[in-house]
Amino acid sequence: MSSIKIACATLNQTPLDWKGNLEHIKSAIKEAKADNTDLICFPELAITGYGSEDLFLSYWFPQKAVKQLEKLLPFCGGITVAVGLPIRIQEKVYNCMAIIEDHQLKGIVAKQFMAIDGVHYEFRWFTPWQAGEVISFDFLGHSVPMGDLVFEKGGYKYGFEICEDAWRGDVRPGFRLRDRNVQLIFNPSASHFAMGKTKLREELVCKSSQLFNATYFYVNLLGNESGRMIFDGEIMVADKGRLLLKNTLLSFKDFQVKYFEVPKGIQSDLSLESEVDKNEEFVQAASLGLFDYLRKSKSKGFVLSLSGGADSSTIAVLVAEMVRRGIEELGLTVFMNKLGLTYIPTSENTKKEIVGKLLTTAYQASENSSFATFQSAKTLAESIGAVFRHWEISDEVKGYTEKIEKAIGRRLHWKTDDITLQxxxxxxxxxxxxxxxxxxxxxxxxxxxxxxxxxxYTTMDGDTSGSISPIAAVDKYFVIQWLKWAEVTLGYKGLHKVNNLQPTAELRPSDNQQTDEKDLMPYSVIVEIEKLAIRDRRSPMDVYLILKDELEVESSVLKDYVRKFFRLWSRNQWKRERLAPSFHLDEFNVDPKTWYRFPILSGGFEEELKELDNY
Known part of the structure; x- marks a missing residue:
């Protein structure tokens, strides 16, 4: 049996960008053909993009996807191409991989299991395909097999597990592929990024290759495709339980192509198999997410209210990292062209200049703002090259306050009107x-x-205002330690003042000595409660019983923390419904659009919290 050369291609696609999406696919095919590739596999739903949402439900959208497939045929001479798209048959839509060979559509494989957890909502759009079922699909007047299929290339039998198919344990398609003597299994995916997730995928790919006695290929989508989810563009190949190929993730490029020869194989760079650093993953994903959001929204840059505190400082650094990483990978000209900007640098410090063109910051001082936070904001902005502006908002606050005082016939006081005045x-x-x-x-x-x-702990139409909320999916405890890491590891010396400040909203008079943790509870406790309550969906009593053995916190104090968390959580769902779109970056988030749905109105866990009183 002769060897065959296989390519896996990751793509940064955009819903409704038909021309751009097709060009990425065609360019990857062209590159693979120039490298004498026999077969190239693209990710799940590569033609349309995974994030097309309710467009999948329309009649015209899947039909146009098939028209795009037709446009690919002339470019598929002398090569086999596997590419993802939706297929509508009467009232049902299927998530499929189309296999083209020598200008002809050879067959269509349909996904058998739908992802419905966390950020995924596939049952809304797609119908699962039944195992073993094969039908005929009319394509340009010709009958093409569609369903549970296997194929052959160069003497090798190959088949597919499409993303979620591979995560279904004993019922996954891989077992039937093994029974049909398939030697090559492809897993085209649209698997969202989350910190630490790559290790889980490595385990899946390696175990699958051993379990099914096959060379196992994994290829994922790339980039911030449609606003919230970020895809890391992961490509992996494993055989006999050993990882043989793995690419560098979260590229700023439109596509990446990686090659593998069967049965020869290519040993991967061992450095890519080291332990995952979540700090590095976070900045990689968030900076790429910002880059794609900026260019796909066709905006000219970013504006940031820079308070000098941890959250806004994190975002400022992420923008600076977007510029640094983008220029280093793409080069200045391509980087600027992708953003639709023209600019000729005038100094040697090109990256700082570009940050200045893309990021404008403003420190907006109230009567309760401190000189320390002003210095913190100014130092950081200047160190990264961002435009820094500052002004007072005292007149505006005074004007609003005097108007309401006149309307209600009394003065506002901190003792009685604390939240209003903040x-x-x-x-x-x-x-x-x-x-x-x-x-x-x-x-x-x-x-x-x-x-x-x-x-x-946010002011609606205040600090929640924005077009995008880059860090809304990561906890404050992580943010605080990340800033210290970024100061040292990434070399952002301008963070020194930020890292020496206690997190505070600075909305009460200074003699109050307001801090976030004084208003709420320690951030280290919040993150432990939210993991159990939100990620693991535990009851208030479960949360208390678990944490009383894990945290060195007095029982009565811990009960108060648990009560406060659950009461504030249920009381503030309406705020979460109105937060700006955010990136999914961690293992879970609290965005009702993409992870945790909760009633806006509820009984607020009162009965469950009373159980704590009796324990």
């Missing part, structure tokens, strides 16, 4: 920073983190 400061900042974003034709970056989303 919130007006945050809200007064919103209109003017939006003006700056509009003037710059830029995206306003919201600074909320997941811990704040848990308990509603």
């Amino acid at each position: 919130n007006i400061q945050a809200r007064a900042r919103s209109p003017i920073i939006w003006m700056l974003a509009n003037i710059n034709q830029a995206l306003l970056l919201s600074t909320s983190n997941r811990s704040e989303g848990d308990v509603g």
